[in-house]
Amino acid sequence: MPVDDGDEACNSLALIWGELTDWVELRPSETDQAETHMVTAAREWLTVEGDREAEGQYFDRWLHDILGYERAAPPQH
Secondary structure, eight states: OOSOSSOHHHHHHHHHHHHHHHHHHHOGGGHHHHHHHHHHHHHHHHHHTTOHHHHHHHHHIIIIIISOOOOOOOOOO
C-alpha cells in the first residue's frame, strides 16, 4: 500500500498499524491484547473504507481514543 499517494487515509492507516505492530514488538507480554486490537481495527476498517466521514471517525477514535495520540489544538481565531 503506497503511503505517499496523497490519500490521507494511507498516512493514518500507517500510523495505526505501526503503533499496533510496535506494541507487539516492544511489549511481547501484551501480544494477545495487541493482536485483538489488530483484528478489531482491520474488521472496522473494512466496514468504513470508502466512506470519508466514517473513515474520519475511525481514524479519530483509533488514533486518539484507543492509541493515545494527542489531538491537535483547535485553531486560534
